[in-house]
Amino acid sequence: MTTSAELIEMSERRSAHNYHPLPVVIHEAHGAWVTDVEGKRYLDCLSGYSSLNFGHGHPKIIEAAQEQLKNLTLTSRAFYHDQFAQFCAGLGDLTGKDMILPMNTGAEAVETAIKVARKWGYEVKGVEPDQANIIVMEGNFHGRTTTIVSFSTDPEAHDNFGPFTPGFRLVPYGSAEAIRRAVDANTVAVLVEPIQGEAGVLVPADGYLGEIRELCTAQGILMIADEVQSGLGRTGQTFACDFEGVVPDIYVLGKALGGGVVPVSAIAANRDVLGVIHPGQHGSTFGGNPLACAVGIAVIELLNTGEFQARAAKLGEVLHARLRELVGRGVVEVRGRGLWAGVDIDPEVATGREMSKALMARSVLAKDTHGSTIRLAPPIVISEDDLVWAVNQLSDALYEFSQA
Structure with missing residues (x-):
């Protein structure tokens, strides 16, 4: 051995x-x-x-994966498959959103949310081309892709990986007033972790998420909640945002959505936001694959019990x-x-x-x-x-x- x-x-x-x-x-x-x-x-x-x-x-998740492995694992999004509709509908119902855009990893989902927010800003809000900015938090962790580490304040994740992607404004985590001061006519979104995990499981003061929601609504910008780690039951609610009764414009989900079996991530938003994406503008060969969807359906069913x-x-x-x-x-x-x-x-x-x-x-x-x-x-x-x-x-x- x-x-x-x-x-x-x-x-x-x-x-x-x-x-x-x-x-x-x-x-x-x-x-x-x-x-x-x-x-x-x-x-x-x-x-x-x-x-x-x-x-x-978990027996239910493993059974779903095993059954799907016997039938079909990948089609690419060039074709429909028989697990896709139920996964999207189930996750849409869980989040209370009209539409789902499935990907694989949490970082991919964050990148997807950034792209959608920018496109929404140009086509719906009317921001001038290439001028959109997104407000992000100090101490954030949203992944390690090049765009995401562009606004990381962790030297290990950030240093020596430039040149960096522009278009982000850093503010202190936990201060709604700092967000308010950073907003301008070109701001399209606020990207926030309801609880900052990598930073040490930092829980903001009560009311913080609610203030962000009110500010985003008043300013006509999108609230993006990265619930990759905090979501899907971990905190004692389906989403950490639920503790303040806050519903973001975009949920970013991952990790537990794959049940520990396969990488599954997604963003969830209403049609007035996700409707800006059209064929050829964003995608993934493996995103929303049959195996991932079958596992995701099992996870959603477990969450629907509330247990x-x-x-x-x-x-x-x-x-x-x-x-x-x-x-x-x-x-x-x-x-x-x-x-x-x-x-x-x-x-x-x-x-x-x-x-x-x-x-x-x-x-x-x-x-x-x-x-x-x-x-x-x-x-x-x-x-x-x-x-x-x-x-x-x-x-x-x-x-x-x-x-x-």
């Missing part, structure tokens, strides 16, 4: 170092638990950055209550909503990377971001006992560091 060490060495030698994984090699997974090549089990508290909201190998949203809300209360007990005991601050938390470790105790490795040694998989912050986002199917056990492992690891 090839060992973890051998597989890690080969991976490091033969692949680009665009990630810094923890030294674990996963072989199989079920529900909230994964097993490495040596047979050691770990509780997954990252969920593929919220791609696995429904857990590893996962309710479970994330209930278990989220347990998670955050337990984590708050650690503040002052090696934890500086805890943020988040539902089954999603950013935990700031005291830099005097450990870095986020060190804490993630300590948790891995205790059979809990989590990941660091921005120095001393770790993110916890277990699958929504996790049991309460397992969730409490995971937080106990963090507590024990903190104690060990404090005694070192």
